[in-house]
Amino acid sequence: MIGTLRSAAAIALILIASLPMALWQIIALKSNGRLDDGRIPRLWHRMAVRLLGIRIHVRGAPSKKRPLLIASNHISWSDIMVLGSLDEVHFIAKAEVATWPIFGTLARLQRSVFVERQARRKSGEQATEIARRMSDGDPMVLFAEGTTGDGNTLLPFKSTLFGAAQMALSEGGSETVSIQPVAIAYTRLQGLPMERRHRPHAAWIGDLDLMPHLLRLLREGAMDVEVHFGEPITFTPGDDRKKLAREVERQVRDMFAAVLRNPA
Numbered sequence: 075m076i077g078t079l080r081s082a083a084a085i086a087l088i089l090i091a092s093l094p095m096a097l098w099q100i101i102a103l104k105s106n107g108r109l110d111d112g113r114i115p116r117l118w119h120r121m122a123v124r125l126l127g128i129r130i131h132v133r134g135a136p137s138k139k140r141p142l143l144i145a146s147n148h149i150s151w152s153d154i155m156v157l158g159s160l161d162e163v164h165f166i167a168k169a170e171v172a173t174w175p176i177f178g179t180l181a182r183l184q185r186s187v188f189v190e191r192q193a194r195r196k197s198g199e200q201a202t203e204i205a206r207r208m209s210d211g212d213p214m215v216l217f218a219e220g221t222t223g224d225g226n227t228l229l230p231f232k233s234t235l236f237g238a239a240q241m242a243l244s245e246g247g248s249e250t251v252s253i254q255p256v257a258i259a260y261t262r263l264q265g266l267p268m269e270r271r272h273r274p275h276a277a278w279i280g281d282l283d284l285m286p287h288l289l290r291l292l293r294e295g296a297m298d299v300e301v302h303f304g305e306p307i308t309f310t311p312g313d314d315r316k317k318l319a320r321e322v323e324r325q326v327r328d329m330f331a332a333v334l335r336n337p338a
Contacts, residue, residue, distance in 0.1 A: 084126065087121075088121070088122060088125055091118075091121055092180075095117065095118050096179070096180075099111065099115065099183045100183065102114065103183070103185070112162030113162065115158060115162070115180075115183065115184040116159060116161070116162050118158075119154075119155045119156075119158035120159040122159075123156060123159050126152065127291075127296045127297060128152060128156065128298075128299055129262075129296070129297070129298045129299070130156055130159065130160070130298075130300075130301060131299070131301070132160065132300075132303070133300070133301070133303065134303030134304065136160060136161040136163070137213075137252055137254045137303075139252040139306055140211050141208035141209055141239075141242045141251045141252065142208065142213040142214070142251075142252045142253075142306070143204075143208060143236075143251065143252070143253050143254070144157075144163065144216065144254045145216050145218045145255055145322045146216070146217055146218065146256040146257070146258055147218070147223060147228050147229075147256075147258055147326055147330060148217035148218075148219050148221065148222050148223065149222055149223055149224075149258060149260060149277050149278070150222060150225075150260075150276055150277055150278040151177070152276070152278075152291070153217070153258050156258065156301060157256070157258075157301070160301065161213065162213075163214070163215050164184060164187070164207065164212050165184065165186045165187075165214070165215045166186070166187050166204060166214055166215060166216045166235065167181055167186045167187070168188070168190075169188045169190045171186070171188065172188045185207075185212070187207060189204075201234070201235055201237045202238075202241055202245070204216075204241075205238045205239075205240075205245055206245070208238065208239075208242045208251065209242050209247070209248060214238070216235055216236075216238075218231040218235075218323070218326075219231060219232070223277065224273070224277045225260055225268075225274050225275075225276050225277045226273050226274070226334075228323070228326065228327050228330055230323065231319045231320070231326075233315050236253075236315040236316075236318055236319045236322075237315050239253060239309045239318070240309075240313075243309070243311050244311070249310070249311075250308050250309060250310050251309045252306035252307070252308060253306060253307045253309055253318060253322055254303060254304060254306045254307075255303075255307070255325040255326045255329070256301065256303055256326065257300075257301070257302045257304075257327075257329035257330040259302075259330055259333040260273060260275075260276035260297060261298050261299065261300055261333065261338070262297065262337065263275060263276075263294065263296065263297055263298075264297075265296065265298075267337060275294075276291075276297060276299075298337075300337060300338055302329040302330075304325050304329060307321065307322065307325075
């Protein structure tokens with residue numbers, strides 16, 4: 075009963091706060107740069123993780139270098155709120171997200187880039203859009219596995235959208251692009267360490283319905299997540315994006331494994 079009341083209260087507060095924040099964000103986006111269009115999404119994410127009962131532990135920090143591509147593993151929809159609460163970042167999201175009720179609108183207001191990962195013919199066009207945004211100074215977050223994992227293991231990183239770094243060099247006029255590896259791991263539930271069989275509790279995998287998963291997290295509450303920012307890798311003209319993807323994956327995998335062995 076208490077969990078249900080907490081869920082209803084949290085959802086109500088998020089919805090009530092979202093309307094004025096969305097209106098302000100629309101005004102900011104129409105101001106042609108005169109108003110900061112990154113501050114409101116960050117405030118919204120901070121509010122959301124607090125109401126969801128997610129405690130964030132951070133090691134390292136988002137890089138201030140530009141152009142910047144942040145390459146992270148992916149476990150749940152909540153990863154977006156977690157990373158979005160830490161810095162004014164923009165996300166590379168799968169095309170279906172744009173059609174989701176509420177979340178699709180929020181993603182558009184945060185100026186997410188929507189990609190069709192299965193449409194290989196569009197990969198060049200999509201990478202070009204990401205490269206343009208990076209060249210304009212927007213830090214872009216890429217969930218490099220292309221889907222969500224189960225919270226225990228990482229899936230292989232896909233190299234296709236790392237091509238955006240190459241395009242930022244060739245088309246944006248930048249001499250280098252920074253690629254920052256990031257590892258996300260959910261480690262505790264109600265203060266108790268998550269073991270292997272419990273970590274999928276946080277994961278949102280495949281075609282699971284979003285709302286039941288959201289309501290379950292709200293009812294149970296109090297979840298800890300660790301975010302580890304690695305040192306940025308400098309990408310230069312002539313570097314191989316596939317080798318880059320493998321090196322970023324290696325670093326994320328090492329940080330992820332270290333968190334699971336010894337959570338904060």
